[in-house]
Amino acid sequence: MALPVLKLDGIAKTFGGARALAGVSFSVAPGEVHGLLGKNGSGKSTLVKILAGFHAPDPGGRLDFNGEAVDLPLKPGDFRRLGMSFVHQNLGLVPSLTVLENLRFAHLTTAKSGFIDWRRERATAREALDRFGLAIDTEERIDRLSPVERALLAIVRAFEEIRVACAATGRPGLVLLDEPTPFLPREGVEKLFGLVRSIAATGSSVIFISHDIDEVMTITDRITVLRDGQLAGSLVTRGATHEQVVEAIVGRRIARLGVASHAGPAVARPAFARITAAAGATLEPSDITIGKGEILGVTGLIGSGYEELPYLVFGARPCRSGSIAFDGGEPIALSAMTPKRAIDLDLALLPGDRQGASGVDSLPIVDNMFLPDVARFFRGGRLSRGAMLREAFDLGVRYEVRPNDPSLKLSALSGGNAQKVLIARWMNRNPRLLLLDEPTQGVDVGTRVQIFAALKAAAASGMSVVCASSDAEQLAEICDRVLIFARGRILTEITGADLTKDGIAEACYASIDLAGHVGAASPSVHAS
Numbered sequence: 001m002a003l004p005v006l007k008l009d010g011i012a013k014t015f016g017g018a019r020a021l022a023g024v025s026f027s028v029a030p031g032e033v034h035g036l037l038g039k040n041g042s043g044k045s046t047l048v049k050i051l052a053g054f055h056a057p058d059p060g061g062r063l064d065f066n067g068e069a070v071d072l073p074l075k076p077g078d079f080r081r082l083g084m085s086f087v088h089q090n091l092g093l094v095p096s097l098t099v100l101e102n103l104r105f106a107h108l109t110t111a112k113s114g115f116i117d118w119r120r121e122r123a124t125a126r127e128a129l130d131r132f133g134l135a136i137d138t139e140e141r142i143d144r145l146s147p148v149e150r151a152l153l154a155i156v157r158a159f160e161e162i163r164v165a166c167a168a169t170g171r172p173g174l175v176l177l178d179e180p181t182p183f184l185p186r187e188g189v190e191k192l193f194g195l196v197r198s199i200a201a202t203g204s205s206v207i208f209i210s211h212d213i214d215e216v217m218t219i220t221d222r223i224t225v226l227r228d229g230q231l232a233g234s235l236v237t238r239g240a241t242h243e244q245v246v247e248a249i250v251g252r253r254i255a256r257l258g259v260a261s262h263a264g265p266a267v268a269r270p271a272f273a274r275i276t277a278a279a280g281a282t283l284e285p286s287d288i289t290i291g292k293g294e295i296l297g298v299t300g301l302i303g304s305g306y307e308e309l310p311y312l313v314f315g316a317r318p319c320r321s322g323s324i325a326f327d328g329g330e331p332i333a334l335s336a337m338t339p340k341r342a343i344d345l346d347l348a349l350l351p352g353d354r355q356g357a358s359g360v361d362s363l364p365i366v367d368n369m370f371l372p373d374v375a376r377f378f379r380g381g382r383l384s385r386g387a388m389l390r391e392a393f394d395l396g397v398r399y400e401v402r403p404n405d406p407s408l409k410l411s412a413l414s415g416g417n418a419q420k421v422l423i424a425r426w427m428n429r430n431p432r433l434l435l436l437d438e439p440t441q442g443v444d445v446g447t448r449v450q451i452f453a454a455l456k457a458a459a460a461s462g463m464s465v466v467c468a469s470s471d472a473e474q475l476a477e478i479c480d481r482v483l484i485f486a487r488g489r490i491l492t493e494i495t496g497a498d499l500t501k502d503g504i505a506e507a508c509y510a511s512i513d514l515a516g517h518v519g520a521a522s523p524s525v526h527a528s
């Protein structure tokens with residue numbers, strides 16, 4: 001067998017007494033696309049950060065790269081010399097710098113001479129972007145790019161670094177992609193997979209971390225599964241089934257997701273909220289009625305306008321027009337809606353930007369859980385921290401937050417566990433209308449099932465939900481009705497037996513052709 005590009009032996013990591021990795025061993029062959037899977041908090045990102053030189057592993061482990069033992073801990077930057085590159089969950093781009101500066105960052109900061117030939121740098125950056133078919137301006141600042149463009153740029157940068165490193169060393173390299181797809185629309189995922197295959201064809205290897213089992217089964221050759229920091233399984237992808245992979249991750253059998261549980265037409269329900277002529281940056285004036293206890297999905301290709309809806313209703317983004325009326329009451333102009341007023345009206349918003357808008361990394365979990373309603377914990381004029389901690393712990397049990405220590409900072413949790421904290425925060429308030437943007441991004445397959453069950457139970461007791469998502473499987477699983485958007489307008493509505501993962505995905509794709517003809521159609525869709 002060819003010499004592995006990466007060989008790990010007994011890699012362990014302890015954070016203040018808690019074991020994140022308990023002696024992990026596996027290897028990655030040249031030209032192999034290797035899936036690294038596991039529940040939230042199983043240790044995947046910790047392993048990646050050890051390879052990046054960000055965390056020092058506990059003593060005793062061994063790491064070989066292209067057959068040579070590497071001194072541990074890796075020093076920051078060692079990975080570049082060896083021929084590794086990374087796309088981390090937060091993408092690692094500098095928002096205030098340009099595309100060019102981000103793309104050529106490593107080269108610019110290590111340039112031997114003080115002189116930088118900007119014309120040449122620009123041409124090199126342009127070539128790299130063109131090679132990957134990415135039509136963005138090299139002078140554009142990162143904070144002006146869309147999330148999709150940012151993700152693709154980070155991916156292009158990682159692949160470009162490997163290409164250059166391999167040309168210099170003449171040996172295979174390794175790209176590590178830590179959940180690169182949540183922000184990518186279907187076309188972006190396909191583009192990424194094209195890049196992954198082209199890198200693997202040159203003999204370099206790719207480690208692909210994702211919670212999307214279908215994607216992992218499409219792109220990987222082998223799969224390593226971690227559970228509680230230990231190796232829980234190793235599978236050859238071609239011979240494995242979806243169920244086997246899920247079982248290796250969760251440790252038990254669970255029912256396949258994505259099978260629509262809807263056999264008939266949507267149940268007629270009384271209207272809870274009527275949105276009239278809501279328009280934002282890309283959303284064209286649209287009328288939408290949300291039923292009481294209904295879970296309404298909104299989706300489409302990225303940029304089609306659906307992703308704005310939760311924010312416009314919550315007053316978290318500027319609107320061009322629109323109003324909302326609750327329970328047949330007087331309409332409230334969306335321009336007069338603010339997050340504070342929305343909270344007073346018993347609305348809740350879970351934004352999609354986990355690392356930015358939704359949680360405060362530097363605050364303890366308990367504060368993140370109760371930020372919106374801390375007033376509830378004042379007893380006789382004093383804040384009862386004990387009551388907050390007790391309730392936070394109970395919520396942590398219910399939503400399987402690991403580790404369940406509410407006094408830890410949010411930043412000490414893995415990405416998926418942080419998302420559970422934020423979901424728990426809003427579900428616990430029992431709002432009348434829950435607005436979600438990509439609610440289970442980064443959440444593992446077992447927890448997804450629990451969150452779906454909690455949402456369904458809350459809807460059954462009368463809570464209305466709007467779920468904006470590009471995840472067709474999730475929408476099929478939880479929604480009573482899904483609206484497909486194209487070019488800012490509602491193109492079609494899916495209910496009943498058509499409400500399947502494939503049905504939703506097909507409608508989104510169909511929207512590419514149909515969007516041009518949608519202008520004259522009425523965008524109005526109602527719950528019953």
Ligand SMILES: Nc1ncnc2c1ncn2[C@@H]1O[C@H](COP(=O)(O)OP(=O)(O)OP(=O)(O)O)[C@@H](O)[C@H]1O
Nearest residue numbers: 015020040041042043044045046412413414415416
């Ligand atoms: N800086 C840190 N301080 C303390 N504990 C940490 C730190 N980073 C990670 N951990 C803990 O280590 C464990 C593994 O976390 P890690 O981020 O590697 O999980 P993961 O498998 O990448 O999860 P996810 O799928 O949610 O991203 C978790 O219990 C986490 O809380």
